[in-house]
Amino acid sequence: MATVGLSKAFGGVTALDSATVTFHHGKVNALIGPNGSGKTTFFNCVTGMIRPDAGRTTYRGRDITRKPPHRIARAGIGRSFQLCRVFPRMTVLDNLLAAVQPSSLAGQLARAGRREETERARGWLSRMGIEHLERAEARQLSWGQQKLLELAGVLMSEPELILLDEPAGGVNPALINRICDLVRELNAEGRTFLIVEHNMDLVMSLSDHVVVFDRGRPIAEGPPSVIQSDERVLGAYLGV
Amino acid sequence: MASDTHTNTDSDSASPASPFLLELDDIRAGYGRAALVLRGLTVQVPAGAIVCLVGPNGAGKSTVLKVASGLLAPRSGRVLVDGADLTGHGPQRMLAAGVAHVLQGHSVFREMTVAENVLLGGYTLRDKQLIAERVEFVRDLFPVVGERWTSLAGLLSGGQQKQVEFARSLMVKPRVVLLDEPSMGLDPKATGVVFEQIVRMRDAGTAVLLVEQNARRALEAADTGCVLDLGRVHVSGPARELLADPQLGELYLGGRPARR
Amino acid sequence: MPSTSLIFQSIVLGVLLGGLYALLAAGLTLYFGVMRVVMIAHSAFLILAAYLAWYAHRETGIDPLLTLVATVPLFFVAGVAMQRLLLTRLRPATLTMMSVLLTFSVALTIEGLLGYAFSGTQRRIRLGYSSAGFEFLGARIAAVKLIAFGMAALALLGLYVLMKHSRFGQALRATIQQREAAQLLGIDTDRIAGYGFGLGLATAAVGGTALALDTTIYPSLHWHWIGPLMAIIVVGGLGSVPGAAIAAMTLGMLQSLLQLELSTTWAQTVFYVALFATLAFRPQGFFGGRLAQRF
Amino acid sequence: MAPSPYEITVGIAILNYAVLSTSWNFVGGFTGYISLGHGAFAGLGAYGTGLLVTKAELPPFAALFVAAALVAALAVPVGYAALRVRGASFVIVSIALVLILLLVFQSWASFTGGSRGLVVPRPFPGMLRSEHHRTFYFLFAALLGVALLTWWIIDRSRFGMGLKAIREDEDKAQSLGTPIFAYKLVVFVVSATFTSLAGGLYALWFGDLDPVFQFSILSGAYMVLMALLGGVRHLYGPLLGALIVGYALEYSKVEYGDTPLHLVVAGLLLGVVVMFMPDGVIPAATALLARFRTSGETSIREVTAAELKERHGQGNGTDESEVRNSERSGSGG
């Protein structure tokens, strides 16, 4: 996936300033940067939740700029939200079933939750270790369980590219390890990741490629080891 | 481990003039009709100390703070502030008694400006001079607060909102402060500022009850640690000792993720 | 083509009418923008106030304006009670939708009780000065209409000052947006939210009395008012008191002018046309804040 | 004894309510958009049918379906405008729709008959009145059957799952690939069509149309009340609500006929439902039953981190990392 000159301003605030970045297919990419540097806005522009003022986004060579969000999702890009979002009054299982997107009209009217679908959903739940919660309503889960559920929902829709916005925020460290393992596993299965995170340990250990944002534009990119010693990054972000 | 309710700090035998600024004694609490969240939990915070609560998601950490600040009335047990029994009093009374609480997650007033948010932090203050001083202080501490002074708080990024929230809480100088994951979503620089302020508060004699998922970092700053699980205190003791315990590390604190 | 004097007369009438609309819409916008409550019962309370003024006048002969001394505090208390007893118990997640239904049920109840007490007959206060009027630049202004306008303007001004420039206003908005956080800052949220609601209802008391001076009232009249008022607050931008006032004046005037060429019924459609146009081109309203579209 | 014509008319009234509230529930139940103005579509269906019969001289039942098709077509732009806005604005738009149509049908007297109303000729001219009622009783029942069936099909379909996701969180649903706007619009049109069919059938049965009654907010409010009372998430919720409300209205009319207290009854009923059982009778009853059956403190899970680790370690633990990570216990309560 690549963006060229993506820009977005809100009133007087420039959230994205002609950001041109490329992320690699099949890798775990990370996006870091200080608070307010435009990371979430970048996600929102890429997934069509807000319209960029200028610039283009391409995904595997195809232009997806200004497509409505559901089209982009169907093109294979799934995302999670910074403040995790699940369907609060649906059961955990239904949360996953709702992520299945039929393409044909007959598919729309077909019964939801057929055997193989349910099996697949259960599979994801057990990989997340929350299979026993299948019948609970999502709002009853704690913060961390909701994070796992959201991730499972994203995976259920079978995206090739997965955008995660602060997957570790507010999550117990022991659980963070689990998420890391999962990302690695899935990456090994061939999925591409783009992760926004402030937890440096996680970013450095997990990612293959790191992009650093500051004030809406990339200031550095490269493998974690390089980034860690980049002076601009140290100044702008790590505050050293 | 039911009986494992524990006094954390030095003296187990509280003298009549309690050495603890905040004391939660054998608290049982829950939401609405639902089952209990806290099942007989005791936490004590002395003046000039940081007590850090860690534990899995859903263990009841936030609930402890809500009970302490009067947002949630316990079903049984006592809440003591400086020895005075304030069980069942609302947040206003608790605030008057010097207990301030910073909520977990996003609690800025989204449709008010950053300025209004910060000024509301000093709602209970009457002294104009004092307010002005504090505003100056927090604007220096968090540049974003000054830069976005007149924009609506709801339009800030997630981390910026957290910064505004923390700044808002610095407007008053309480005797006991309850912090619920103050570093969540903050970049390393802001996290540093926040921990620095927490330590300063302690040094100024404020009692701090801190909840953090950034457990290792928090325990490094804290004097005492409490591990919560399933609404009970699982283990408690000097923070350094907890950090060193390998079993706790595995279960609750998370090891450093292995490098690839 | 209507004569210029007629046009001028219509403009005068439009301004007078718009003033009243502005006051009533301001009350609605208060609950709505500040508290996320769609108060369908606002106009029912309006009619209730009008009935109280009418009834007091009929029974004792006192001037309806004097009833304000009683109705304003009464409505304020009723508002506080309604907020404390009913609205606080709704789930925050579904507050907006459920408040529509809850206040709808209040409106029905008020209408039913009014009908029970006073029957469905149309009523009108008989004042010595009902038909008095004076000349103003060639147009005639009825005394009662001017009084109503004056009341509306005063109440509106007071409301604006209170909301913008008092600690109460800020605390109210904070309460609505993040109740727990507001509590933790030492704000007595229950009391504040109750006061906010009471304030809204107090405007209904003023508006209702003003309304009773010069029109007929009957229990189901509130349906007639709710549509235009809702349209006004959407056009003005949900939650913006000045926006509601401007929209009210504009639409009131337009309605009055359109009546020159169209029948009264068709002229009323101007509110709905404006509503749909607003939603099509500027869903957040023409004067509302930037966050308004999220309602 | 065979039911008297009067009893059949009460039955028809209740069936009509049931069809209307079930139709309403396509939008209200699936997407959570509360339309207080659904009476407008019933009124349009009724007037459409009536006008097509009288002005265009279509056969009655052809007119019914043509009118429904026209209403469906009209629902597209209306839905387009209304569904762009969420929450409160949507409610306002829906109310405005009724009020504007009331004004139009009142003012445009040359076409609609205005306040004088419109008389729709009987579809079966020679039929005895009691026969007429009986026939329509079955027609309404059939329509209700079709509406329920449609609701059921949608409810269990993936389409329905998408709609429910929209009810919970539109942005999230969209990011998962649900075309939210199209979904909402489709279901809105379906709902309008059924509502219009109910209105049209009513026009053929009843014969006299008056804008004040056809375009009344009250009728929309009754639909909401009935659906909410029964439970919007259940197939039979609106039907149950219609039975209760229809009976209550008839009862209050018979008992307190000469006062406007029926409004108070409806108002209080709505208030009680909203305050105390916003999910409706069916879930409230199930919850009550459940409380009797299971006792006291249950939570989703009550295991500590250590126990959990244990379980995962020996259970379906996948690899070494699984052991390490354990995971925080579920909700403690």
Added chain:
Amino acid sequence: ASGCAGGSGSGDSSDDSIVIGVSLPLTGDFSEPGKGVERGYKAWAKIVNDKGGLLGRKVELKILDDQSNADRVVSDYEQLIGRDEVDLVFGPFSTRLVVPSARVAEEYGMLFVEPAGAAPEVFDQGFKNLFYAAPAVANDHYNHLADHILALPAGERPKSVAYAAMDDPFAQGTAYGLKEKLEKGGIKTVVDEVYPPNTTDFGSIAAKIADSKADMVVGGSQYQDGVNLIVALQQLDYQPKMAAFSTAPTEPEFAKAIGNKTEGILAPTGYTQKADYPSNKEFVERYTKQFGKAPEEDEANAYTTGQVVAAAVEAADCASQDPECQSKLIDWLRGNEVETVVGPLKWDDKGRPQSAHMIQQWIDGEIQIVLPEAQKEADLVHPKPAW
């Protein structure tokens, strides 16, 4: 229709009395006149029963409330006829409610005499069972006034007229009846406004009328809208030479409602307490005793309805739902004249009564009959003094 035993057997509810079903708008928009009609019916039943009943049987009224709602009125008559099996029915109030209920009655083959459906469309529906129990249909209410105006010398005749009518079949019918005749006589229409029944603000309409400076203003009004319109006209200081309003000016509250500025206002009426028809004296006297005040037009029309039905029942010597009996009643009314409190009534084949309304005018603070010549109590004042 349900076949009960004809002849002596009545409904099964009360063995020997004649049960008469009525649905009236006791609540809702038409509740006020609805209650007037109710009083008229009750007065009638009491007077009849005091005299020993009809055909030697007591009459008993069964009155339901239709909430001014067409749905209800139909189900009410359905209930009365189909379930309660009443022997006879009387009509409800208001044109809007008369048409649907007349249809129910017709489909059950019942005689339907009604006190309130004066608008022309009532009689265009082809009902064979319907009779209007009042002197004239709405469009004929102003006939005497129209004749009078057109007979005035050209100099005195108003040259322009402003009409404002409520969008209601009855009210509009009165104004348009006059309009049609005056226009035919060459008198110009300068304003023609129609307002919906729930209008409360008459400022704009009054402004238009005042601005037109019409010589005459005609209001096709019910009660309150007429009052409002007059007050609004007075606020604008509009002084026509002639002002006529239907319904409102004849109401007892009228003078007080507009602050006693009533001079010269004209109104048609179908009933006066002073009329010296034989049954009227008895009616006024007994009604006043029963209710403590004199009857108005609504009450009188209801009473008339009772009188008409009673006359038919006595003539046909039967009172039951039996189709044969009902058609006897209908046939008798088709061919005969009935003496009532509003004078002798006769109907054409559509059920339209064949008399005319009187015209009254407020003179010296009192409303007096001025037209037609034969019945007048005072001379018509023209031009009208300022109000």
